[in-house]
Amino acid sequence: MSGTSKVSREQLERKLCARFEQAVPKRVNGDPHFVWRGRNLSADCLLQIGTVSYLLRFEQGSIKECRKGLPLMCPWDFAIRGSARGWDALWQDPPKPGWHDLFALTKRGEMTLEGNLHPLVANLQYFKDILALPRKGGAR
Numbered sequence: 001m002s003g004t005s006k007v008s009r010e011q012l013e014r015k016l017c018a019r020f021e022q023a024v025p026k027r028v029n030g031d032p033h034f035v036w037r038g039r040n041l042s043a044d045c046l047l048q049i050g051t052v053s054y055l056l057r058f059e060q061g062s063i064k065e066c067r068k069g070l071p072l073m074c075p076w077d078f079a080i081r082g083s084a085r086g087w088d089a090l091w092q093d094p095p096k097p098g099w100h101d102l103f104a105l106t107k108r109g110e111m112t113l114e115g116n117l118h119p120l121v122a123n124l125q126y127f128k129d130i131l132a133l134p135r136k137g138g139a140r
Helices: 003-029 032-037 084-090 102-108 118-122 124-132
Strands: 042-049 052-059 062-068 078-082 111-115
Touching (some): 003 032, 003 052, 003 062, 003 084, 032 124, 078 118, 102 124, 118 124
Parallel strands (some): 042 078
Antiparallel strands (some): 052 062
16 A cells, blocks of 8 residues: 555545544434434444444443444444445445445445344344434435
8 A cells, every 4th residue: 555545545534533423423312313213222333434443332222432442352242344435435425326325335345244233233224324424414
């Protein structure tokens, strides 16, 4: 990898992380309907944007913790890991066909889903809507 592409990848990751941090925790917790939709969810999710990891602790639909960087041996229930390119494409408004959701990005090899996927699949639309919040138009 050349020096300029590494710098641009790091800049893209910083931009995407800032978008995520500004959009997700406050908008989920600030919307009673979002919290209600996730009322049966209590799980720890590792979310990775490029090389940057976040731990999201969900308790009854609220995000109780959004922690950037994980401590050593930090447990989580499931992980959503994506390349910076994948997250950037997902958060375009509107995203291009084939870049529009978690499973499309998984099929492309830009994203992986790991761990106990039951909480994710049981609350799939909730998570899809949360992960659409950093788009300009959000999930609505």
